[in-house]
Amino acid sequence: MAATLIAVIICLGAGALYWLFMSPWSQVFGRYPWRVRTDKKVVALTFDDGPNEPYTSQIADFLADKQVKATFFQVGTCIERYPDTTKRLYADGHDIGNHSVHHRFSDYLKHPVYMQEITENQEIIFRHIGKRPALFRSPWLWRQPWLIRSLRAQSLQPVSGRFCHSLEVFQPSGERIARAALKKVRPGSIIIFHDGFDSKTGDRSQTVKAVKITVNSLLQQGYKCVPISELLGVPAYQNGQ
Numbered sequence: 001m002a003a004t005l006i007a008v009i010i011c012l013g014a015g016a017l018y019w020l021f022m023s024p025w026s027q028v029f030g031r032y033p034w035r036v037r038t039d040k041k042v043v044a045l046t047f048d049d050g051p052n053e054p055y056t057s058q059i060a061d062f063l064a065d066k067q068v069k070a071t072f073f074q075v076g077t078c079i080e081r082y083p084d085t086t087k088r089l090y091a092d093g094h095d096i097g098n099h100s101v102h103h104r105f106s107d108y109l110k111h112p113v114y115m116q117e118i119t120e121n122q123e124i125i126f127r128h129i130g131k132r133p134a135l136f137r138s139p140w141l142w143r144q145p146w147l148i149r150s151l152r153a154q155s156l157q158p159v160s161g162r163f164c165h166s167l168e169v170f171q172p173s174g175e176r177i178a179r180a181a182l183k184k185v186r187p188g189s190i191i192i193f194h195d196g197f198d199s200k201t202g203d204r205s206q207t208v209k210a211v212k213i214t215v216n217s218l219l220q221q222g223y224k225c226v227p228i229s230e231l232l233g234v235p236a237y238q239n240g241q
């Protein structure tokens with residue numbers, strides 16, 4: 001009985017900690033938008049952890065074909081692996097956001113202020129596209145008071161969102177990912193896909209398939225897909241660039 005009670009308390013505690021620090025909805029440590037309130041049929045599709053080839057380019061080709069603009073929260077080490085992809089995404093008119101240099105959870109524990117991870121990636125992105133982002137998404141949507149303070153110090157807007165499918169990392173079929181993503185879309189939604197995998201490379205072919213199904217369905221439903229800067233009404237880059 002006591003063991004069951006302890007297990008329940010541990011589960012509730014873990015759930016509370018997850019909600020506080022990692023859920024898309026927690027605003028306890030500062031504003032971290034996961035949607036906007038609107039009755040217009042607009043949605044922001046976002047892609048984390050890239051670039052990761054050939055998948056990022058496959059997504060970019062498809063979005064270009066559909067004339068859809070999105071937002072790519074990119075990891076510094078991945079940008080250095082595929083610099084031409086980042087340049088192409090920027091040239092195509094997508095927003096490029098900061099998603100840390102190394103995408104390591106241990107950095108939150110070792111360097112809670114997280115300044116280095118943010119600043120260094122601002123400079124990596126600047127070297128490749130000539131702009132410093134004004135948008136930031138923390139890996140695993142982690143937020144803590146020190147991190148939010150670091151973002152404020154660097155005039156960065158944190159951006160949350162809803163994960164397209166909770167098991168996307170295991171690459172269930174593109175149809176399943178798309179079905180889950182479409183269920184979450186409302187006017188003003190921010191949806192998170194992963195074209196990459198942390199700072200590593202890996203198969204994202206089912207995500208590519210899911211993006212095609214999702215975008216086609218959204219367009220059919222009359223949705224307009226916009227970059228985050230347009231959805232939130234904020235600049236994508238610093239100094240209004």
Ligand SMILES: [Zn+2]
Pocket residue numbers: 048049099103138139140198
């Ligand atoms: Zn990530």
